[in-house]
Amino acid sequence: MKFMTPGFMREWIQLIKKDGLKEFLRQKGWKIVAGIFVFYLIRDSILYILIPYLIINNIVQCQ
Structure with missing residues (x-):
């Protein structure tokens, strides 16, 4: 599955494996964490x- 991983992700994974998570966050910043959270x-x-709301809304209107 290595061929499916984008290039920037390979770089990030190598950085985490080599230097650890703290150094990764120090170099790349908290934007990465915020992006994953969002x-x-x-x-x-x-x-x-949204999906359950649309399903229930459609079922209620079909009566």
Whole structure:
């Protein structure tokens, strides 16, 4: 699956393996952590709030 990993991710993984997570965060900054947090926030909002709302809304209107 190495061919499916983007180049920048390979660099980040090597940096984490070589220097550790603290050094990775020191070099790349907290933007990485914020980006991951926002990604999961949006993904989970769609998955657990929006999709069930649309399903229930459609079922209620079909009566």
